[in-house]
Amino acid sequence: MKGHIIFLGAALLFIGIFVKLSPQGKGSYNDKYLSLLGSPHSPDLRKEIAQRHRDLMIFHKMLLGRQRTDPEGEPLRILGAEPPPRETLTCQDLSDLSAIDYIGSGFTKLVLRGTLLNGEAIAIKTVHGEGNDVKNCVKAYGDRVGCHRLATYKLQKEIALMQILRHPGVTQLHGQCYVNSEPADLRVTAMLDLGSPLEMIQLLQAPWEERFKVCLELVRLLHYLAHSPLGSVALLDFQPRQFILVEGNLKLTDLDDATNEEISCRQDADCALTFPARSFAVACSTGGTCMGANEKRNLYNAYRFFFTYLLPHASPPALRPLLQDIMNATGDLRFGIHETLKAFEDVLSYYKSGMNQSWTQDLREYSAQKGFRINETTNDFRCWPSYNHQGCLLSMHSATEAAQFCSSHPRCWNFMIGQQRTWTGRYLVSFTSGGARLIPEENSFVYVKQSSDNGSHDVQNIQKG
Structure with a gap:
């Protein structure tokens, strides 16, 4: 409890910065905000910052591509992507927040809850200055400003991914704010859907239909990530804590560890996917990447963190053979995401139909x-x-x-x-x-x-x- 109070106090001080500074409106990615301000002492830290900056610029170019128009004045779209919904919240909304409260913190970010002037509650995500990400960096390089900037790029990457990956299973970004309070101090805040943590113990006590819904929505999200505007995207830190429930719907809320890079390889032996209890062989393509590794990684993690606990438990007897087929096929990675999605949709259709039961009760x-x-x-x-x-x-x-x-x-x-x-x-x-x-x-x-x-x-x- 004492730690929460400390976090909240720091957060309130952070939010207060925006009241004193002139709001700069809705934040956007441009060279002013992305430039490498100052020069970190350590060459290794400069190298890390430069790499994250280059990665972020790739997403920045994609976002600028969304904003270009064709000769008819219509927005140009990235193939396979939906146009992002209009973001309405700005730095001014951030400075007007009330009832700010601590929700949680992780390795890199601090998450708060705040209430807008219209009474709507939102989630606020910022860099956690006392988190292990910044602390470990400072311990290694002795440069707090440079380490804060390094962590800030992770949050900026997450904001960019929320804008590019438009899917019901990804947390919606309602606004963002960028403030340069000092020449070497970039502060970034994201304003997001407010949800509740995904608690597996609570889910296990929920009716089977609700547990199946979580798994189905996860599979639909993974199907999208396998064919996203960025290509196949893997969630490197795939854990239930990376998800929230918003009005009962599953949403991915942590994207800073997502990658669209497949594993590089020279031979098939370089492509082994290793998990705590299993390992799987993946073929190396002629182009030097492990074919489908991102999709397979996501799918097996869905099996071991979600399906294993939520699908078979207290399921309707008529569905158990179908569910067991899904469990066996995903647990052995015999199904790809296409086959898995079809199997889930078949279960849903059969369940909604009444499962062809012949009820004997009069x-x-x-x-x-x-x-x-x-x-x-x-x-x-x-x-x-x-x-x-x-x-x-x-x-x-x-x-x-x-x-x-x-x-x-x-x-x-x-x-x-x-x-x-x-x-x-x-x-x-x-x-x-x-x-x-x-x-x-x-x-x-x-x-x-x-x-x-x-x-x-x-x-x-x-x-x-």
């Missing part, structure tokens, strides 16, 4: 009450995994499937189908025990188990109020 065993919902405050029926951890709220394809579930649990006597649906279009169905009360609600149906020889829960015993 709905005539339930009395349907239209225009009512169940008062769940007195419900003591629980199931897992449930969308509502205080009750039993599940995704169902139809009322017949819901009846099948309810009839298989002795303590379940009623279920309600309303207007809520999941992202797949399936119904969210609430299951309850006996003794519930019905409350009027248009377009909802309550199904109440008819009385039987061993029970007395028929519709006449359900009070309406």
Whole structure:
């Protein structure tokens, strides 16, 4: 907690700089901001800075290419890329932020939360001056200004990649700010989507459908990265912590360790992809690069960090053979990203169709009450995994499937189908025990188990109020 307070204090001081300085408007990449200001003491540090500067200039040229127009006045597009959405936030918005709070910090960057004048909350990403990236550099070279500039280029690279890699699975850049407060002091801030960290323990407690959604969105992102405007892009630091959830959707938020360079090679032996538990052979092309290494690296990391934990656990029985095929094929890298995406889309289609289940439960065993919902405050029926951890709220394809579930649990006597649906279009169905009360609600149906020889829960015993 003490460390967080220190980070926040430093961050507030940093943000305060923008209040005192004249806002320079929306930041952009140009020679003024990219020039090598000053001259670091160490030749090795100068070499590192120069290399990162050259890499950044490649992205800069691509961004300038987006801004050029053809003779008809229409923007020229990079093949395979969508035009970037207009960025609206500027340095002035940064200086007007309120309720600034610490979110987290990593090797290079510090992430804060702030509130705009319109009440919208955003994420703010800056260089972490006390992070290990800068500290290790200072320890090696003894040049804090040069080391801060070196780390700043990593953030600038990330900003450029967010502008070039336009995909729903990449965090949206809402604005940026560049300020030169001193001749050798370049301060860069990115304003981004505010999301929540991807917590694998929480995901494991979520319904399977939500876990599958995370994996499907990851595969769609990796398919895009394999054919991006930069070519095939690999995430060298592929970890769940590099992702966030924004309104329930998976977003890649750390891109500074992304690369579009394939591994160089002279022979096939140079192309071995080695992971903690496996290694894979990759062919060396005549051009001297390992063919498809970036795509394979991403896919296997998706398997070992995401699929292994999220796909098989509590999955619908009818889908388990398909999911096992995906697990086997990606775990052995027999599937490429094309085949993997198709397999995921096939699973989604089959799941949305109801999986060709022949439900044996007869709905005539339930009395349907239209225009009512169940008062769940007195419900003591629980199931897992449930969308509502205080009750039993599940995704169902139809009322017949819901009846099948309810009839298989002795303590379940009623279920309600309303207007809520999941992202797949399936119904969210609430299951309850006996003794519930019905409350009027248009377009909802309550199904109440008819009385039987061993029970007395028929519709006449359900009070309406």
